[in-house]
Structure formats: structure tokens, C-alpha cells
Amino acid sequence: KVITGLKAVDNVPGFRCAFSATSLPGLLLPTKFGAFWCNPGSDFVIKLRRSLYPTHEIVSIVPYLCGPPAVYVSSIELMHQIAGYSPQYDKERSPFDSVFGGNIVTAQKAEWKRHRRVINPAFSHKMYELAWKESAGIFQDMVAAKGWRDRDSTPIFIMNNITTKFALAVISSCAFDLTFPWAEPPKSVGGGMTLQDCLIVTTRDAALRVLVPRWAYHLPSKYLKEVEEGFNTLFSFARSQIGIRREQVADDTSKNDICNLIVRANEEDAKTKLDDDEMMGDIFSVLLAGHETSGKVLVAIIALLALHQDEQEEVHKEILSVLSGGREPTLDDLESFPHLHRCILEGIRLFPPVSILLREAVEDVYLRVPSHIASQAERDVSIKKGTMIAADIVGINHNPRYFPDPEAFKPSRWRDVAEGDQIAGFGYGPRACIGRKFALIELTCFLVLLLRDWEVEVALGEDESLEQWRERVLEAKVVITLGVQPAPVRLVHRRV
Numbered sequence: 001k002v003i004t005g006l007k008a009v010d011n012v013p014g015f016r017c018a019f020s021a022t023s024l025p026g027l028l029l030p031t032k033f034g035a036f037w038c039n040p041g042s043d044f045v046i047k048l049r050r051s052l053y054p055t056h057e058i059v060s061i062v063p064y065l066c067g068p069p070a071v072y073v074s075s076i077e078l079m080h081q082i083a084g085y086s087p088q089y090d091k092e093r094s095p096f097d098s099v100f101g102g103n104i105v106t107a108q109k110a111e112w113k114r115h116r117r118v119i120n121p122a123f124s125h126k127m128y129e130l131a132w133k134e135s136a137g138i139f140q141d142m143v144a145a146k147g148w149r150d151r152d153s154t155p156i157f158i159m160n161n162i163t164t165k166f167a168l169a170v171i172s173s174c175a176f177d178l179t180f181p182w183a184e185p186p187k188s189v190g191g192g193m194t195l196q197d198c199l200i201v202t203t204r205d206a207a208l209r210v211l212v213p214r215w216a217y218h219l220p221s222k223y224l225k226e227v228e229e230g231f232n233t234l235f236s237f238a239r240s241q242i243g244i245r246r247e248q249v250a251d252d253t254s255k256n257d258i259c260n261l262i263v264r265a266n267e268e269d270a271k272t273k274l275d276d277d278e279m280m281g282d283i284f285s286v287l288l289a290g291h292e293t294s295g296k297v298l299v300a301i302i303a304l305l306a307l308h309q310d311e312q313e314e315v316h317k318e319i320l321s322v323l324s325g326g327r328e329p330t331l332d333d334l335e336s337f338p339h340l341h342r343c344i345l346e347g348i349r350l351f352p353p354v355s356i357l358l359r360e361a362v363e364d365v366y367l368r369v370p371s372h373i374a375s376q377a378e379r380d381v382s383i384k385k386g387t388m389i390a391a392d393i394v395g396i397n398h399n400p401r402y403f404p405d406p407e408a409f410k411p412s413r414w415r416d417v418a419e420g421d422q423i424a425g426f427g428y429g430p431r432a433c434i435g436r437k438f439a440l441i442e443l444t445c446f447l448v449l450l451l452r453d454w455e456v457e458v459a460l461g462e463d464e465s466l467e468q469w470r471e472r473v474l475e476a477k478v479v480i481t482l483g484v485q486p487a488p489v490r491l492v493h494r495r496v
């Protein structure tokens, strides 16, 4: 296996290990480096970022037990080769398809086109208006429920819970017209678990669901019962929503939530029609892709701004000057906050929720590896069909060739670069993020409303220094998506 693996990756230097980083045992077992037992796991791109990227823009992983050989690239030129429009690469076949069914995120090319055609119309200007309106409404509802305006200073023990709940509320409302008043306890979606709990379980235990055979769910295990209930409840909820929308579509075109728009586009498009399972897979992936990512980026940006008061002050001044006269922000203001936008891009650069773009060589290919670093001569690397190729977004975003002093939070670095050329966090090419504008809308709306009225400070633990807080909170971890650790902050009300 190792010899074939080495041939498949043209002997590119890297890890020789038990499991590939994306195989199920590789994901489930902890990351470990060592001569006898090495498992890069999903975290190696973060753990080795400081030592690896200044000297390597291409590394290989050749497992001797489980998973295909793989090549990881951390240069924009190489990302363009593998994630662009070339027919030589496709999405890697995903083991998660057996759980979630065919869907837009994991489908391979031929199938994916059908999914994208049906989903594209949902991301229209009307949807963006709805996304802004819902984000602003949910933010104000949250502030009222929490009583933030009544206090001069409010400690928040885990900001991550707030941003995830916010992102989930926005996508639930825009996807299903399903609203959750902030103060009410989460509602059950069919007499059992709540939608929030189902999403937590399905995100946390997707790998387990692939590994554990069906019969095991009959064993007396409380944990497995919870997993079973989480998946079943969420799937039957999505299925019932499709049924309801199909009945409404013919006589009610006024509703414009994502679920409605997908069902309507599907009914109108006889050629590429998706079946119910495929639509369910799509709706589920939009729900998951649309809240995990935004919620995690949002808390990372808040933590970074709490640590960098000078940047926060600049954002605050910018907000006040745009909203002069005390008016409320609207969707038309989206591009009026250039400094805030740079802070968002810098947050996504440092903590990209999608840490790798996974592709597979569908035929033998040559990767043209440019020579930009001393240790790497220009060469054509010959990659065999079936090899996994990952554009390592953490690697690209920490590559000092594009981002000097890569660990530093420097929003101003985005002042002079063409954003389209260097922002890798939303992917590249035909499979780039369909929800990019949606995400920028909810992030901008939340941050404008928050930073206009509150100053965000770090809340240090007992005897903790600022440096210790930074290290504790900003230690990124990948659980399907990448995010920061629980972030305690304090909101200080800015009284006018």
C-alpha cells in the first residue's frame, strides 16, 4: 500500500502514517505525530501551520492502513488548478453521502449540476433582503431577551453559543420560515428533540453515523439512541417541510424561503428534477453549511476585535459616520463599511471554517508546482487517478508569500489586495460557496448592530493574562468545520 501510495503522489515528501487525514478512523482518533504511530487527523493543518507552510507548499500523506494517498497544497496557484474548471478533478466521494443522501455540497460533477440549477434561484436579491431583515430582527430580539440595554456591562461566558444560536435562527427563518423567539426554550420539531439539538447531534456525530451499523442502534445505549433520534427527527422534519411546500407552491408564490424556492424551482424544471431524498439532502446541507460556518466565523471576529481595541474603535467610528443621525442600517449599506469588511475577511483568513477543499484526481494528472520558495524547485508532479488532492485553506491563508506575518490580525492588509484573488475562505471555481453573500449579510448586520452600541472586551479568567486568554481562545479546532474555543467576553454599553 505504501509503495503504490508513494508512486501515486510522485514521492512528494510528507507523512507516512496509519490513516489518511480524512478517513473515518483518521478523523475519530486524535492527531498524533511520531515515528511509530502517526495520525495527522483533521487538525494537522492547524497544528503544523507555523512550521510547515514557510517551507512547503505541497506535502503528501501516504497511509499504510486506511484511506487513499493524498496531496495537500497551500498555494493559490495550485488551488486554482485543482478547484477550477478542469475536468481532471472532481469532489472526493464522500462517506457522508450514505447518511445525508446526494446533496449539493458533496455531489460529484454530473449530479452536482442538477442540484446547483435547482438551488441557484434561491440565492437572489429577494433572499438577501430577507436575510438582512431576519438578521436585524433576531439581533434586536436577542438584545431585548438578554436585557443588554439595561446594564452598563454584561459578561458573556461563551460568546460561541450566542453566535451559533443567531446563525441557526437566521438560516432556520430564511430556509423554513421557522422562527425561534430568543427567550423561549427551543421548540421540539415533532414531539421529540428540538431542531437545535438535532443539528448539534447530526454535526457532532456524522462520522459515528457512517461507522456504526444499523443493528447497533437496537443496543441499550443512551448515546446511540440520541444519535438515532437526532438524525430521524431532522430528516422527517425536512421531508415534511418539502411535502408542505409542494402543496403550497401551486397556489402561493408569495413565500420566498429557501425551502419554498428550491421546491418551486424543482417543480418548474422537468429536465433536472431532484427526487425528495435529494431535495432533503440539499435543504439539510444548506441548513448545516449555513449556520456552522457563519456562527464560528462570527465568534472568531468578535474575539479578535476584543483583543484589538484599536481596530474595534476604527470600526465603531466607521459605523457612526455611516449611520449619522442615528438611523438604522439597511441592506443598501452592506458595502459602506470597508473597514468592518476587512476585519471580516481577516477573521475568515485566520479561522476559515472550511479548512480544506477536497478533490480527487479522476484521471492521471500533472500538477504544475511553481518554485516560490527556496526548498521547492519548479516541477511537474505526476498524480495518479484516485489520489485525493486537498487545497489546504489554512495553509494558503497562513502562507507568508501572500500574507506576511501570517499569525497577526491585520485587517489593513486587505486594503491593497484584490479580494477576489486572495480570499480562499469561500472556495474557488464552480464549487465556490453559494452562500457567500448571505454570510456577509448576516455577519455585517450582527457586527454593525453590536459594535455600534457596545464595546466588546475580553473577560479574563482568575489570574489569567491577556496572552493566556488569546492562546486559550484562539486555539483553533476542527469538528467538521474549524472554529475557535469558548470565548468569554464582556459587553460595555456605549451610552450616548
Ligand code: HEM
Pocket (backbone or CB within 6 Å): 083, 104, 105, 106, 116, 171, 285, 286, 289, 290, 291, 293, 294, 297, 348, 352, 353, 354, 356, 357, 358, 424, 425, 426, 427, 428, 430, 431, 432, 433, 434, 435, 436, 438, 439
Ligand atoms: C462565513 C461563512 C461561510 C464560509 C467561510 C463558507 C465556505 C464555503 C466553502 C469554502 C465552500 C466550498 C467547498 C468546496 O469547494 O469543497 C462552500 C460551499 C458551500 N456553501 Fe458555504 N460558507 C459559508 C457560509 C455559507 C452559508 C451561509 C450558506 C447557505 C446559506 C452556505 C452554503 C454553501 C453551499 C450549499 C455550498 C456548496 C456549493 C456547491 O458545491 O455548489 N455557505 N462554502
